[in-house]
Amino acid sequence: METNTHYDAIIIGGGPAGxxxxxxxxxxxxxxxxxxxxTIGGQMVLxxxxxxxxxxESISGxxxxxxxxxxxxxxxxxxxxxxxxQSMDLGNDIKTVVLEDGQQxxxxxxxxxxxxxxxxxxxxxxxxxxxxxxxxxxxxxxDFFTDKEIVVVGGGNSALEEAVSLTKYASxxxxxxxxxxxxxFEHAIDEAKNHPKINFKMESTLTAFYGNDKIESVxxxxxxxxxxxxxxxxxxxxFIGYIPNTEFLKDKLELNTYGEIVVKPDMSTNITGVYAxxxxxxxxxxxxxxxxxxxxxxxxxxxxxLNKNKNNIxxxxxxx
Amino acid sequence: MLYTNLKHIESAADHAKILSENENVMVVCGxxxxxxxxxxxxxxxxxxxxxxxxxxxxxxxxxEASVIRNLPEVRGFMGIPFTIYYKNGKxxxxxxxxxxxxxxxxILNEQFGVAVKA
Ligand SMILES: Cc1cc2nc3c(=O)[nH]c(=O)nc-3n(C[C@H](O)[C@H](O)[C@H](O)COP(=O)(O)OP(=O)(O)OC[C@H]3O[C@@H](n4cnc5c(N)ncnc54)[C@H](O)[C@@H]3O)c2cc1C
Numbered sequence: 001m002e003t004n005t006h007y008d009a010i011i012i013g014g015g016p017a018g019x020x021x022x023x024x025x026x027x028x029x030x031x032x033x034x035x036x037x038x039t040i041g042g043q044m045v046l047x048x049x050x051x052x053x054x055x056x057e058s059i060s061g062x063x064x065x066x067x068x069x070x071x072x073x074x075x076x077x078x079x080x081x082x083x084x085x086q087s088m089d090l091g092n093d094i095k096t097v098v099l100e101d102g103q104q105x106x107x108x109x110x111x112x113x114x115x116x117x118x119x120x121x122x123x124x125x126x127x128x129x130x131x132x133x134x135x136x137x138x139x140x141x142x143d144f145f146t147d148k149e150i151v152v153v154g155g156g157n158s159a160l161e162e163a164v165s166l167t168k169y170a171s172x173x174x175x176x177x178x179x180x181x182x183x184x185f186e187h188a189i190d191e192a193k194n195h196p197k198i199n200f201k202m203e204s205t206l207t208a209f210y211g212n213d214k215i216e217s218v219x220x221x222x223x224x225x226x227x228x229x230x231x232x233x234x235x236x237x238x239f240i241g242y243i244p245n246t247e248f249l250k251d252k253l254e255l256n257t258y259g260e261i262v263v264k265p266d267m268s269t270n271i272t273g274v275y276a277x278x279x280x281x282x283x284x285x286x287x288x289x290x291x292x293x294x295x296x297x298x299x300x301x302x303x304x305x306l307n308k309n310k311n312n313i314x315x316x317x318x319x320x
Numbered sequence: 321m322l323y324t325n326l327k328h329i330e331s332a333a334d335h336a337k338i339l340s341e342n343e344n345v346m347v348v349c350g351x352x353x354x355x356x357x358x359x360x361x362x363x364x365x366x367x368x369x370x371x372x373x374x375x376x377x378x379x380x381x382x383x384e385a386s387v388i389r390n391l392p393e394v395r396g397f398m399g400i401p402f403t404i405y406y407k408n409g410k411x412x413x414x415x416x417x418x419x420x421x422x423x424x425x426x427i428l429n430e431q432f433g434v435a436v437k438a
Contacts (some may be wrong), residue, residue: 038421039361046354062357064322082365082421131399131417140353142416144398213396235398 004104004269006188007033007078007198008306010097012088013113013245014081015042016288019068019279021111021294021302023061026075028303033242034072035097037245038079042115043279044288048139064288076141077143090274096236108300108309112269112276113260113295114245116286121153121238125209133235135214138162151176151218154208159239160188166237177200206236226259244280256282265312267298268305275302322377324350324360326367329378332387339409342374344432346424349378349388350401355418359401362421369435370428405431 009025011018014036019121025032028220039045047061056064059233073079084100096106118136120126126134135141142165152163152168155177163173179247189298201220206319208219215235221228247260254262254270260282277294279286322328329335329347338344348363350356363375378385380400388394393404393412399417405427406412412431415423425435 039358045357045361048353062352082362084422087392131415132396133398135399135417137354140351141399142353214398 002195003235004096005033006094007031007105007107008096008170008310009033009109009111009302010105010107011111011113012033012097013037013042013115013199013278013280013290014069014079015039015113015278016065016068017113017116017291017295018111019072019299021113021277021299022077022079023068024296024299025303026072029076029304032076032301033078033080033107035083035085035099035105036079037084037114038082039065040069040081040154041081041305043117046209050288078302085213086269087250088248088252090271095273095275098201107304109273109275111250111267111295111302112274112280113278113291113298114246114248114280116242116279116293118238119240119243120238123206123208129209129211129215129236131296132213133211133233134209134233135237136239136268138166138237141168141237145170145235147171148236149232150235151173151206151220151231151233152237152239153177154239154241155182155184156239156241157184157188158241160184160192162239163198164188164195165189167195170235171197171296172199174196174199174201174231176185176206177205178205178223179203189267200210209236242279242286246280258282265297267294273305322360323349326360327374327376329376330382330384332384335378335384335387336376339406340375344373345376345406345410346373346433347378347388347404347406348401349356349385353400355399357437359403359419359424362419362424364436366421366425366428368391370432371436373394373428373432382386385438407431415427 008031011034014034022034033208044061045065051058063095086100087098089096094106095110098104135193146169149172153173203224204220204222207221210217220231244259261276263276263281275298278291338391357398367375393411393414403415
């Protein structure tokens with residue numbers, strides 16, 4: 001039978017929010033475990049260059065993640081990455097987490113920082129053509145589309161900026177967007193609109209992918225007229241925003257209609273002893289700096305909570 | 321340069337040597353980008369458990385990575401990393417773009433046998 005390991009605090013999600021909380025708690029000698037589903041660093045690890053993190057002129061997300069991970073580990077934080085949580089009980093004083101491989105953990109407090117991920121179109125064939133014409137990263141895969149005709153789906157800043165950057169490679173870029181206007185900065189819209197290689201299909205959406213070894217065409221449906229056309233293309237880049245990774249929290253605590261975790265200013269949730277931080281909470285701006293700030297607040301509030309319930313935490317160390 | 325803790329394959333000769341010396345080999349051929357880093361991370365994490373598999377990486381832009389880029393099994397691949405699974409020097413499976421831990425381990429289990437837990 002699997003044994004249970006008890007911690008003072010368990011952090012779910014090891015992006016900048018979770019790592020920061022791990023640094024603060026471990027440094028205050030709160031026995032802490034970070035459980036992370038993917039690679040430690042979260043979305044930060046996927047960022048080529050972070051130029052707006054104060055105190056560091058420019059650093060790759062991978063390097064910044066490794067430094068944060070090292071800091072947390074140095075203070076004694078346990079970290080498990082690439083795990084899958086099978087079940088979780090947050091309702092009682094002792095919170096429990098069971099992993100898919102049977103490992104069991106419990107804690108007096110939990111910080112939720114599962115972040116977010118790119119939204120997918122959810123159309124049949126999307127998974128099968130991933131890496132065979134469908135991409136979510138222009139910098140990674142742009143050069144496979146040199147002198148080819150591609151489609152970019154989306155109408156926000158990422159979609160327009162990446163469409164422009166893809167013109168370095170592609171001979172023609174068609175932006176497909178569901179509305180009749182873009183949700184992006186004026187300069188991004190102007191740059192895309194004035195680019196000779198970029199065309200637009202507004203109020204339109206992709207409904208199907210076709211091809212053998214790789215994508216050869218897509219169906220594009222005009223939402224207003226209902227008319228569909230089969231459109232030849234060599235590739236499709238999808239930039240349609242982000243969604244919070246909170247499916248596993250449904251029915252466990254209060255989420256808003258977007259699936260974001262509802263928190264109070266001290267990052268506490270509606271469940272006693274459960275805090276949340278980072279991109280998965282209900283808020284306006286999503287950056288490494290904001291995630292780090294909320295991770296700090298969640299850690300301080302969680303340690304105060306633990307302190308009230310159990311007086312062996314070195315609270316002084318938190319603020320040094 | 322790939323900043324991973326995996327065994328780096330630097331040349332075609334290196335690649336051939338690793339295939340000749342190991343029965344089961346997984347090579348992740350990519351760059352230090354958002355689609356590749358998670359796959360290196362998974363390989364690093366499971367290396368301990370899958371002792372019967374040799375985990376390596378190779379820089380996609382290294383000209384000698386043509387040993388991977390020119391494989392017939394990667395025809396139509398348009399997303400890095402190209403991840404190649406070899407058994408006795410022969411390609412048994414190849415994937416394009418980011419993969420989940422579950423996708424990687426199910427290929428490993430099917431092609432090379434399940435992990436041995438510590
Ligand atoms: C391409 C890109 C570029 C960006 N560039 C910048 C930039 O230049 N500057 C900047 O400040 N911000 C940038 N951001 C935003 C920034 O990366 C995020 O705001 C920040 O990473 C959010 O941190 P987080 O800790 O809340 O979540 P994340 O970074 O998303 O980390 C969450 C972690 O939790 C894990 N997880 C999810 N579900 C579970 C679960 N059920 N169980 C366990 N673990 C789970 C995830 O695998 C992940 O590792 C960028 C984002 C992207 C995608």
